[in-house]
Amino acid sequence: MKIVIGNDHTGTEMKKAIVKYLTEQKHQIINLGTDSVTAVDYPDIGQAVGERAIQEKNSIGIVICGTGIGISIAANKVKGVRAALCNETLLAKLAREHNNANVLALGARVIANQNAIWIVEMFLNTAFDAGRHNLRVDKLNKF
Ligand code: RB5
Numbered sequence: 001m002k003i004v005i006g007n008d009h010t011g012t013e014m015k016k017a018i019v020k021y022l023t024e025q026k027h028q029i030i031n032l033g034t035d036s037v038t039a040v041d042y043p044d045i046g047q048a049v050g051e052r053a054i055q056e057k058n059s060i061g062i063v064i065c066g067t068g069i070g071i072s073i074a075a076n077k078v079k080g081v082r083a084a085l086c087n088e089t090l091l092a093k094l095a096r097e098h099n100n101a102n103v104l105a106l107g108a109r110v111i112a113n114q115n116a117i118w119i120v121e122m123f124l125n126t127a128f129d130a131g132r133h134n135l136r137v138d139k140l141n142k143f
Helices: 010-022 042-053 068-077 089-099 113-124 131-140
Strands: 002-007 030-031 057-067 083-085 105-109
Touching: 002 010, 002 042, 010 030, 010 057, 030 089, 030 113, 042 057, 042 068, 042 105, 057 113, 068 083, 068 105, 089 113, 089 131, 105 113, 105 131
Parallel strands: 002 030, 002 057, 057 105, 083 105
Antiparallel strands: none
């Protein structure tokens, strides 16, 4: 799968750990985040990842900032993005099944890198459970 990933300076180490894992799993990575710890602004990265994730067919976005909150707010401003901030695997599973989330947001100051990798794994391996959730997600898409 194609993964569009981006992070601010607080998420650089977590991003590198996730990219290593995803590369080992043979996913294709588009890295739009910083690779340094020099401060950058999370709205720019959230917007860039959101836009690219919508452009790229069959892609999933991953955004990382300190809490995951700011960058998820930014990504969610892009039309078509349904970004979900998940700090445990159950949230990742439900965000895919119920919300058809297409961008995963993570907080690098909130969870450990290994937890983030488990959350990414769950997010990528869970399908949308259309059925009764379809109508609700359609309503989101109409905003
Ligand atoms: C940067 O200091 C921090 O505010 C940012 O990473 C994020 O947590 C914002 O929501």
